Amino acid sequence: xxxxxxxxxxxxxxxxxxxxxxxxxxxxxxxxxxxxxxxxxxxxxxxxxxxxxxxxxxxxxxxxxxxxxxxxxxxxxxxxxxxxxxxxxxxxxxxxxxxxxxxxxxxxxxxxxxxxxxxxxxxxxxxxxxxxxxxxxxxxxxxxxxxxxxxxxxxxxxxxxxxxxxxxxxxxxxxxxxxxxxxxxxxxxxxxxxxxxxxxxxxxxxxxxxxxxxxxxxxxxxxxxxxxxxxxxxxxxxxxxxxxxxxxxxxxxxxxxxxxxxxxxxxxxxxxxxxxxxxxxxxxxxxxxxxxxxxxxxxxxxxxxxxxxxxxxxxxx
Amino acid sequence: xxxxxxxxxxxxxxxxxxxxxxxxxxxxxxxxxxxxxxxxxxxxxxxxxxxxxxxxxxxxxxxxxxxxxxxxxxxxxxxxxxxxxxxxxxxxxxxxxxxxxxxxxxxxxxxxxxxxxxxxxxxxxxxxxxxxxxxxxxxxxxxxxxxxxxxxxxxxxxxxxxxxxxxxxxxxxxxxxxxxxxxxxxxxxxxxxxxxxxxxxxxxxxxxxxxxxxxxxxxxxxxxxxxxxxxxxxxxxxxxxxxxxxxxxxxxxxxxxxxxxxxxxxxxxxxxxxxxxxxxxxxxxxxxxxxxxxxxxxxxxxxxxxxxxxxxxxxxxxxxxxxxxxxxxxxxxxxxxxxxxxxxxxxxxxxxxxxxxxxxxxxxxxxxxxxxxxxxxxxxxxxxxxxxxxxxxxxxxxxxxxxxxxxxxxxxxxxxxxxxxxxxxxxxxxxxxxxxxxxxxxxxxxxxxxxxxxxxxxxxxxxxxxxxxxxxxxxxxxxxxxxxxxxxxxxxxxxxxxxxxxxxxxxxxxxxxxxxxxxxxxxxxxxxxxxxxxxxxxxxxxxxxxxxxxxxxxxxxxxxxxxxxxxx
Numbered sequence: 001x002x003x004x005x006x007x008x009x010x011x012x013x014x015x016x017x018x019x020x021x022x023x024x025x026x027x028x029x030x031x032x033x034x035x036x037x038x039x040x041x042x043x044x045x046x047x048x049x050x051x052x053x054x055x056x057x058x059x060x061x062x063x064x065x066x067x068x069x070x071x072x073x074x075x076x077x078x079x080x081x082x083x084x085x086x087x088x089x090x091x092x093x094x095x096x097x098x099x100x101x102x103x104x105x106x107x108x109x110x111x112x113x114x115x116x117x118x119x120x121x122x123x124x125x126x127x128x129x130x131x132x133x134x135x136x137x138x139x140x141x142x143x144x145x146x147x148x149x150x151x152x153x154x155x156x157x158x159x160x161x162x163x164x165x166x167x168x169x170x171x172x173x174x175x176x177x178x179x180x181x182x183x184x185x186x187x188x189x190x191x192x193x194x195x196x197x198x199x200x201x202x203x204x205x206x207x208x209x210x211x212x213x214x215x216x217x218x219x220x221x222x223x224x225x226x227x228x229x230x231x232x233x234x235x236x237x238x239x240x241x242x243x244x245x246x247x248x249x250x251x252x253x254x255x256x257x258x259x260x261x262x263x264x265x266x267x268x269x270x271x272x273x274x275x276x277x278x279x280x281x282x283x284x285x286x287x288x289x290x291x292x293x294x295x296x297x298x299x300x301x302x303x304x305x306x307x308x309x310x311x312x313x314x315x316x317x
Numbered sequence: 318x319x320x321x322x323x324x325x326x327x328x329x330x331x332x333x334x335x336x337x338x339x340x341x342x343x344x345x346x347x348x349x350x351x352x353x354x355x356x357x358x359x360x361x362x363x364x365x366x367x368x369x370x371x372x373x374x375x376x377x378x379x380x381x382x383x384x385x386x387x388x389x390x391x392x393x394x395x396x397x398x399x400x401x402x403x404x405x406x407x408x409x410x411x412x413x414x415x416x417x418x419x420x421x422x423x424x425x426x427x428x429x430x431x432x433x434x435x436x437x438x439x440x441x442x443x444x445x446x447x448x449x450x451x452x453x454x455x456x457x458x459x460x461x462x463x464x465x466x467x468x469x470x471x472x473x474x475x476x477x478x479x480x481x482x483x484x485x486x487x488x489x490x491x492x493x494x495x496x497x498x499x500x501x502x503x504x505x506x507x508x509x510x511x512x513x514x515x516x517x518x519x520x521x522x523x524x525x526x527x528x529x530x531x532x533x534x535x536x537x538x539x540x541x542x543x544x545x546x547x548x549x550x551x552x553x554x555x556x557x558x559x560x561x562x563x564x565x566x567x568x569x570x571x572x573x574x575x576x577x578x579x580x581x582x583x584x585x586x587x588x589x590x591x592x593x594x595x596x597x598x599x600x601x602x603x604x605x606x607x608x609x610x611x612x613x614x615x616x617x618x619x620x621x622x623x624x625x626x627x628x629x630x631x632x633x634x635x636x637x638x639x640x641x642x643x644x645x646x647x648x649x650x651x652x653x654x655x656x657x658x659x660x661x662x663x664x665x666x667x668x669x670x671x672x673x674x675x676x677x678x679x680x681x682x683x684x685x686x687x688x689x690x691x692x693x694x695x696x697x698x699x700x701x702x703x704x705x706x707x708x709x710x711x712x713x714x715x716x717x718x719x720x721x722x723x724x725x726x727x728x729x730x731x732x733x734x735x736x737x738x739x740x741x742x743x744x745x746x747x748x749x750x751x752x753x754x755x756x757x758x759x760x761x762x763x764x765x766x767x768x769x770x771x772x773x774x775x776x777x778x779x780x781x782x783x784x785x786x787x788x789x790x791x792x793x794x795x796x797x798x799x800x801x802x803x804x805x806x807x808x809x810x811x812x813x814x815x816x817x818x819x820x821x822x823x824x825x826x827x828x829x830x831x832x833x834x835x836x837x838x839x840x841x842x843x844x845x846x847x848x849x850x851x852x853x854x855x856x857x858x859x860x861x862x863x864x865x866x867x868x869x870x871x872x873x874x875x876x877x878x879x880x881x882x883x884x885x
Contacts, residue, residue, distance in 0.1 A: 036766045045772045083580055084424040090581070149612065157620045164613070164620040165606060167582055259610040262617070264581050268420075268609045276422055 004305055008298045016290055020072075023286040024065045027279050037277050038081055055081075068283060078280035082273070090269065091284045098258070098265030101166070102250035104178060105185040109246065113193040114239060117200025118232070124205060133201070136194030148187040148260040155183060166263035184261040188254075192246050196239050204235040237307050244300025248293035410588055412883035413602040414868065417614040417623035418583075420607035425580050426563050427553055428498065428506045435550060437584045437605050440878045441482075442553035442569035445473055445492065445530075445545040448793065450647045450874045452704050454542045458487065458554065458570065458593070459530075462545075467828050468537040473545070474529045479593045481556055482574045489523040492530045494557045496521040508551040511544055511797065537828035539835060540794035547875060548793030572598040572879035583607045592879070599870075599882035618642065618863055625864040625871055630690030633861040646861045647874035648692050648702040650791035653743045654802075655733075655853040656811040661783045663729050670850040672723040676754035677747065678715040679855045685746050690861060694854035697843035698798040701857065704832065705795065705839035710847055720754050730757035734778055735786035736765035744786055773808070780811040787811065791858070799823050799842065803851060812851035819845050 035052040052058050056067060071078065077087040120132040139147070156164035166184045168177045207213060208231065216230050254267030262268075266285055273281035421434025430438065445459040459473040479487040499508040500518050515538050524531045534541065545552055556568055567575040572594070573586035583606040588598055606623065608614045615632055617623040619639070628636065633644050657664035657673065664670050679693045692701050695713055699706040733751075735744045744760060751758045763778065768785075771777035779785050792798055801807045804823055805815040822845065826838035846852070862873035870880040 033766045033770055036770055045770075045777075048770075082422055082424075084426075085580065093581070149616075152613075152616050152620075157616060160620055164616045164622050165608075167606075170577070260613050262606070262608045262610065262613045271609060272420065272422070 004301060005298075008301055012291070012294050012298070015294055016287065019290040020069065020283070020287055021065065023283060024068065025061070027277075027282055028061050028064075034081065034277055034279065068280075072284070072287065077284050080273075080278055080281050082276040082278045082281075087280045087284045090281065091266065091288055094264060094266045094269045095288055097167075097263065098251055098254055098267060100177065101181055101184060101188075101254065101258070101263060101265060102247060104181050105188040105250055106243075106247050108185055108189050109192055109196065110243060112189065113196035113243075114200050114236065116193070117197035117239065118204050118235070120197070121201045121204035121208065121235075124208075129201075133198065136197045138194075139190050140192070140194030142190070143256075144187050144191050145256045145260060147190045148184070148257060151183045151186055152260070164261070166258075166261040181263075184257045184263055187257050187261075188250060196242050196246065199242055200235065200239040203238040204231065207231050207235040210234075233307060237304060240303055240307065241300055244296050244303070248296035251292050252289045410599055410601050412600050412868075413604055414600050414625070414871075414878075414881055415623045416603065416605045417608055417617045417626040418605055419611070419614070419627070420609050421580055425578065426561065427551060427555055427559075428504060428508075428561065429551075431507050431551070434580065434607060437578065437586070438563065438567075438569075439547060439550065439553065439571075440573045440586055440603060441567055441571045441575055442555070443479070443571050444547050444553055445475075446542050447877060448543060448546040448548045448875055449877075450702075450872055452543075452702055452793075454546065457546075459545070462542055464539065464541070464830055468539045468541070468830055469534050469828075471532040471534065471541050472524055472529050473532070474524075476593055477528060479570050480591060481570050482568050482589060485556060485568075487554060487570050489528065489530045491557050492554060493521045493523055494559075495554045496530075496532070496552075498555070498559070499552060506551060508544075508549055511549045511552075511792075514800065515541070515544070537824070538796070539827055539829050540796055543793035546793065573603055576602075581607065594879055597879040599880070600878075603878060615863065618865060621865070623865075624868060625862060627873065628861045628863045630688040630859075630861055632863070633690065634688065636863050641866055643864050643866055644861060645864065645871070645873040646690060647859055647872060648700065649857060649859040649874065650700040650702060650793075651789065651858040652694060652700070652854055652856060653686075653740060653786055653788050655747065655855075656785050656787060656802075657851060657853075658781075658783045658811070658813050659815075659849075659851050660813040663731055664783060667849060668723040668725075669727075669729055670853075672720045672729070672754075673751065673756070674713050674850050674853045675716045675719040675723065676751055676756065677713075677853065677855050678750055679713070681715075681750070682743070682746050682855045686743050687856060687858060691859045692857045694856050695843075695847065696850055696852065696854050697846035698802070698852075698854065699795050699839055699843050703795050703839075705826075705835045707836070707840040707843045710840075710843055713847075715750070715754075717754060724755070728755075728757060730759075731784050732759045732761045732782070733784045733786065734761040734763070734768070734782035736768035736779075736788075737762045738765045739788045740786040747786070780809060785811055795839065795842075796823070796827055799826075803846070814849070814851040816845065816849065819849075 033048065033052070034055065034057055035048040035050075039048055039051060049058070056064060059067075068078075075088065077091070079085065080087055080090065083090075116132050116136065120129045123129045152164050155161050162183045163180050164183070166180045168180050172180075213226065213230055216226055221230070251266065254263075254265055255271045256267070257263070258265045258267035259271055266289065269281065270285050272278070273285065416436075418436060419433035421430070422432050423430050423434075425434055425438060427438050427442065443458045445457060446462065447455045447457045449455060458476050458479045460476055461474040462471060464471050473492075475487070475489055475492065481487060496516065497518060498504060499506045500512050500516050500520070502509065502518075514536065515534055516532060517535055520533045520535070522531050522533070523529075532541065538544075543549065547553075554570060560566075564578060564580070567578060570593070572589055572592050574589050576585040576587045578584040583604065586603040586605070588601050592598065606617070608617070608626075611629070611632075614623070614626040615628060615636075618626050619642070628644070630646070633646055636642050636644050655673070657670050659665060659667075659670070674696050683689060683691050683693065693712065693714075694700075695710060697707075697710070733744060733748065735741070741762060744762070748758055748760055761782070768778050771781075773780060775781075779787050789798065789802075800823065801809040803810060803812065803814050804820050805817070806820075807814075819842065822838055822841045826835060826842060829835040829838050860873040862871065864871045867884055869882050869884050870877065
């Protein structure tokens with residue numbers, strides 16, 4: 001177990017380095033002149049060139065990257081081209097909000113998706129199973145911006161149960177904040193619950209059909225013990241992997257939901273920075289979200305190893 | 318016969334006006350008021366509402382005031398602007414106005430900021446004058462203004478009771494510092510381009526009387542007051558010692574004070590109880606929330622989480638049937654112009670340029686590009702909303718017979734160049750219509766920064782391709798379009814248009830000191846543009862805003878937040 005943890009932790013910096021190089025390379029080849037974008041079309045070419053020089057954008061790409069990386073590692077994340085704010089302050093403030101939304105959505109997703117998937121598997125072939133299967137498949141096929149708008153219109157406008165703006169006023173307590181996050185978290189839930197639920201269903205069915213479950217039944221193991229010790233522990237392994245990935249994806253994929261629900265997290269910041277070609281912000285976001293995704297994968301591996309002794313044994317060999 | 322109370326009120330008004338003009342000491346006001354039978358308490362309340370009194374508590378239960386928006390003729394006759402006093406406006410500040418606005422793309426900074434979110438700064442500051450949606454110039458902290466020496470020297474008389482939120486008085490020296498800061502090339506003010514060639518460093522000074530400011534312009538400019546209004550949005554008055562730190566030190570003279578501001582989320586503004594415009598603002602507070610998504614803003618208004626939001630014309634149509642929402646639409650001066658190089662084939666022939674203009678179905682362009690909003694353009698730079706816009710020039714529209722007659726059987730081929738993001742939708746409509754009219758036209762689409770990149774004196778596509786589509790942001794005066802775009806000396810003369818008579822007419826327009834002169838010169842300019850047709854202007858954009866019912870004074874376009882009020 002320790003070796004798994006150590007190996008995964010060691011791989012994170014190397015992966016992040018590759019990610020940051022890829023992001024830097026991609027942003028560098030994007031069409032457009034940053035100086036021109038900032039100063040507007042009416043600026044002279046000379047002024048644009050001067051600004052690009054001041055920003056270090058006229059240096060070779062490798063040199064730019066090295067400079068950015070060195071500063072980033074020392075905590076100097078630079079200043080936003082668009083808003084002139086310190087990038088680190090903006091990103092960290094937004095990150096806190098997005099983690100709250102992602103965490104809340106995840107807390108809803110785990111019991112609901114595993115619950116409906118497992119319940120459908122135990123009632124395989126019944127009307128309940130068909131409704132759950134078809135319903136979850138249909139809902140997860142609808143894009144988040146559609147489900148989001150429907151949720152807003154139904155539960156924000158027609159039945160004004162929840163605020164349509166997810167950003168809580170300063171000083172709001174956790175309950176008030178979570179109340180505002182119900183609709184955006186529901187939009188995320190609808191996008192993912194069907195997918196995770198279907199995997200949980202398939203996995204549970206496979207477990208129910210396995211020889212050791214049949215043997216346990218023949219041996220007279222009680223139903224509750226059979227479910228807890230033999231079925232769930234084994235059937236949860238595949239959906240756990242998907243859930244771990246989904247948590248990472250929540251943070252990186254919040255752009256639509258955060259914009260639609262006016263939530264000031266990293267997703268809406270990513271969108272704005274992309275529009276503005278705000279490279280320092282984009283780089284910092286990519287690094288932070290990349291790190292979070294890798295930590296999610298690491299956590300998933302650890303949970304996977306805890307659930308499945310074969311993983312631990314395999315690593316030990 | 319006037320009732321006693323009415324008479325008292327009338328006399329009190331006159332005396333209050335005298336106090337405002339410093340023609341009557343406050344002590345004298347109270348003495349005469351008591352002689353008239355008014356109580357000391359009510360007189361004190363009137364004085365407090367009159368403004369400038371350090372003891373003013375902001376109690377707005379009774380306020381006699383001057384309302385420039387309703388009491389001034391709003392003439393653009395630039396010989397004089399005056400403030401008149403009207404009947405007492407008794408008001409009570411109440412309510413919080415919640416605005417859902419687009420998130421700022423740029424720093425919230427008065428000198429260098431622009432675009433979304435800037436209205437927060439505008440609500441905290443004043444301009445010398447204001448402009449309404451009919452392009453009338455109205456008094457603000459300047460009560461009078463007049464040109465001399467052929468509109469090359471402008472004198473603005475200032476109120477003497479304007480104070481910043483921290484208690485610092487606004488003086489003529491403050492205004493001089495503000496304008497000198499804006500025209501200082503080292504500070505990269507957004508307003509610098511508006512003042513280019515009109516006002517230079519050293520051109521602003523305190524008047525000899527000590528209560529006015531004198532602008533000595535680089536050239537005659539009859540529309541100069543517009544540049545001192547919110548139409549030239551960064552020309553707001555800042556403190557003498559403003560150091561570029563607006564977010565941490567947002568001090569203005571405006572109707573509202575900053576309670577909190579965050580460029581990411583929004584701002585909370587509270588009433589400036591010591592505001593010079595007595596009885597205003599009518600609201601206790603304004604809350605601005607920034608939204609990234611336009612649809613989310615509309616939903617916020619529909620769900621009663623916000624009271625107003627700017628909208629596009631599609632949404633305006635959809636909201637017309639919503640009984641709880643008032644939709645306001647006003648004309649604007651932003652447009653997308655098809656510029657043709659008059660020195661390059663095939664556009665070196667006037668007939669070809671005119672044929673292009675007659676080939677466009679303008680109502681269809683407006684329907685497809687603006688979803689029915691906006692107004693038809695007529696190939697001259699006087700948008701319908703300008704006071705000097707001529708009304709009696711034949712409106713161009715699709716006329717295939719004229720196209721055929723002008724081309725006389727010649728097959729005309731050309732390439733239309735444009736920026737992908739900002740002009741693709743307009744280009745698509747133009748390309749279809751021009752092909753249908755018989756032109757052999759090819760699209761050259763490029764990224765916007767490539768389109769606007771390059772050297773502006775040598776090769777930048779937007780100024781050197783034979784035919785281009787260029788988005789022009791709205792401007793408060795037609796001269797600000799004409800001077801850079803069509804004068805022979807214009808810095809962005811993409812048509813390479815060179816007409817000495819036109820140049821002379823433009824100079825005469827800028828030097829005209831009366832509305833009549835300006836209208837006459839404007840008509841000459843418009844007719845010349847229409848005839849020579851170096852550019853095709855098929856539409857003018859506009860603005861729309863949705864506001865919950867229950868408020869008055871909130872319009873799309875130019876609005877005065879001090880005049881927004883809760884209806885009873």
